[in-house]
Amino acid sequence: FIVRPFLDPVPALPGLFISIGFSIFSLLATLYLVPALGPTFIQAHLSGRDLLKVYSTPIPESLGLVCASVYILALILFIPFAFSDSLTIRSTPTPEGISVPEFPHSRLSVYLSSLLSLLMATILGFLDDVFDIRWRHKLPIPIVASIPLLMVYFAERGNTHIVVPLPLRFLLGSLVNLGPLYYLYMSLLSTFATNSINILAGINGSEVSQALIIAISVILNDLLYLPWPVGFHLPVHLLGSKAEVEFGGVWSAGMAHGSKELVERHLFSLYFMLPLVAVCAGFMYHNWYPARAFPGDTLCYVTGMAFAVVGIQAHFSKTLLLFFLPQIFNFVLSCPQLFGLVPCPRHRVPRFDMDTNLLHPSKAQFMKPPASLTVIVLRIFSTLKLVDLTVHPSSGVILETTNLTILNFLLILMCCQVRNEFFLSCSAGLTIILGKQIGGSILAFTVRYGLAGLVYDR
Ligand code: UD1
Numbered sequence: 127f128i129v130r131p132f133l134d135p136v137p138a139l140p141g142l143f144i145s146i147g148f149s150i151f152s153l154l155a156t157l158y159l160v161p162a163l164g165p166t167f168i169q170a171h172l173s174g175r176d177l178l179k180v181y182s183t184p185i186p187e188s189l190g191l192v193c194a195s196v197y198i199l200a201l202i203l204f205i206p207f208a209f210s211d212s213l214t215i216r217s218t219p220t221p222e223g224i225s226v227p228e229f230p231h232s233r234l235s236v237y238l239s240s241l242l243s244l245l246m247a248t249i250l251g252f253l254d255d256v257f258d259i260r261w262r263h264k265l266p267i268p269i270v271a272s273i274p275l276l277m278v279y280f281a282e283r284g285n286t287h288i289v290v291p292l293p294l295r296f297l298l299g300s301l302v303n304l305g306p307l308y309y310l311y312m313s314l315l316s317t318f319a320t321n322s323i324n325i326l327a328g329i330n331g332s333e334v335s336q337a338l339i340i341a342i343s344v345i346l347n348d349l350l351y352l353p354w355p356v357g358f359h360l361p362v363h364l365l366g367s368k369a370e371v372e373f374g375g376v377w378s379a380g381m382a383h384g385s386k387e388l389v390e391r392h393l394f395s396l397y398f399m400l401p402l403v404a405v406c407a408g409f410m411y412h413n414w415y416p417a418r419a420f421p422g423d424t425l426c427y428v429t430g431m432a433f434a435v436v437g438i439q440a441h442f443s444k445t446l447l448l449f450f451l452p453q454i455f456n457f458v459l460s461c462p463q464l465f466g467l468v469p470c471p472r473h474r475v476p477r478f479d480m481d482t483n484l485l486h487p488s489k490a491q492f493m494k495p496p497a498s499l500t501v502i503v504l505r506i507f508s509t510l511k512l513v514d515l516t517v518h519p520s521s522g523v524i525l526e527t528t529n530l531t532i533l534n535f536l537l538i539l540m541c542c543q544v545r546n547e548f549f550l551s552c553s554a555g556l557t558i559i560l561g562k563q564i565g566g567s568i569l570a571f572t573v574r575y576g577l578a579g580l581v582y583d584r
C-alpha cells in the first residue's frame with residue numbers, strides 16, 4: 127500500500143512528491159558533506175575519542191550540525207511548495223464586494239513556529255557540544271523553545287481533552303479536559319524528546335538509529351491517514367469511524383475536525399519527517415560502527431525537537447510517546463542518576479575491555495554511604511535485575527552500582543542468561559539497540575491500533 131499512490135497519485139498530494147524530492151537532495155547532501163566537513167570540525171577542536179575502541183584517533187564530533195543545517199535548509203526551501211495549493215489565485219468576496227485572496231495563515235504559522243523551535247534546538251545542541259551545559263541548565267531550555275508551538279496550538283483552538291478509557295468512564299465520564307495541564311504536558315514532551323535520545327548514547331550509531339526508526343514509525347503512522355486511492359481504506363477500518371472526523375483517532379477527542387484537516391496535519395508531519403529520515407540515513411552511513419563521525423548533542427536535540435513538533439502540531443503526541451518506549455524506559459531507569467540520588471559520572475556508556483574487545487556494565491561509585499531513599503530505590507532496581515550492586519561484604523553498605531542505563535541493563539540481562547562473564551561485542555551492542563527500537567515501534571503500533579480498541583470505543 128506504500129507503493130500504490132506513487133503509481134496512481136492523488137491530486138491532493140503534490141507537495142508530498144516534492145518533499146520526497148527534497149529528501150533525496152538532503153540524503154545526498156548529508157552523505158557528501160559529513161566526511162567533507164569532518165576535518166574542519168577537527169580543526170575547530172570539535173572532536174572526541176571513541177570510548178569503546180582500542181585506537182584513539184580523534185573522530186569529528188557535532189556533525190549533527192551539518193544534518194540540522196541540511197534539514198532546516200530543506201524545510202525552508204520547501205515552504206513555497208508546502209503552500210503551493212494556496213498560491214493559485216483564489217478569492218472570497220467580502221460584503222463590500224472586494225475580493226480578498228484566501229491564504230491559510232494558520233498553517234503557515236504552524237510551519238514557521240515549528241522551524242523556530244527546530245532552530246532553537248540546533249542552537250542549544252551546538253552550545254551543549256561546545257560548552258557541555260549542566261543538566262539543570264539545559265533541561266528547561268527546550269520548554270522555552272516549545273512556547274511558539276504551544277501558542278500556535280492555542281491559537282488554533284487545539285484540543286486539551288483526553289478520552290477516558292472505558293473501564294474508568296463510570297468515574298470520570300467519557301472526556302476529561304486537562305486545560306493548562308495539557309500545555310504543561312506538551313512542553314515537557316519537548317524536553318523529554320530532546321534529552322531522551324541523548325542519554326541513550328555512546329555506542330556507534332545509537333543516537334541516529336533511534337531517531338531514524340522513530341521517524342520511520344511516525345511516517346508509517348501518517349500514511350494511515352492519507353487519502354489513498356479508491357479500494358484502500360485501511361485508516362477508516364483500523365481507526366474506527368471517529369478517525370474520519372477527528373484527528374488523533376480514538377485517543378483524543380473534543381473538537382471535531384473535517385477529514386481534510388486530518389489529512390493536512392499528517393501531510394505536515396510527513397513534510398517534517400521525510401527529510402529527517404533522509405538526513406538521519408545519510409548520517410548513519412558515516413556513524414555506523416566503526417564510526418567516522420559523531421553526531422554530538424546537536425543531532426539529538428534537533429531530531430527530538432522535530433518529533434515534539436510533529437507530535438504537538440499534528441496532534442498525535444500520545445501515539446508519538448508510544449514510539450519512545452525504549453527511551454521512556456531508559457529515562458525512568460536513569461532518573462536516580464539524573465536527579466542526584468545516585469552519582470552520575472560524565473560517561474555512563476558500558477566499559478570497554480581493550481584486551482578482550484568486550485563491553486562490561488560501567489559502574490558509579492559511592493564516595494560515602496548512600497541515603498536511605500537511594501538504598502530503597504537501588505534495592506528495588508536490583509530485585510528487578512535492572513542493576514548490579516557491589517556491597518560491602520560485612521556491613522552490607524552499597525559501594526557501587528552499575529550505571530542506570532538500558533545498555534548496562536542489557537549487559538546484565540545477557541550475563542544472567544548465559545551465566546558467563548559480561549560480554550557483548552561493540553557491533554552486537556548496536557544490533558541490540560536497533561532491534562530494541564524496532565521492537566518498541568512494533569509494540570507501539572500494536573498498542574495504538576490493536577489494544578486501544580479494547581479500552582476505547584470505536
Ligand atoms: C551522554 C550520556 C553519557 C554518555 C554520552 C555518550 C547521560 C546523562 N549522558 O552524555 O552517559 O557517555 O552521552 O555519548 O546519560 N562517544 C563514543 N561513541 C559514540 C558516541 C559518543 O565514544 O558512539 C563519546 C565520544 O568520546 C564523544 C562523547 O561520547 O566525544 C560525546 O559525548 P556527549 O554527547 O557530549 O555526551 P552527553 O550527551 O553529555
Ligand code: MG
Pocket residue numbers: 324327422423426
Ligand atoms: Mg550527547
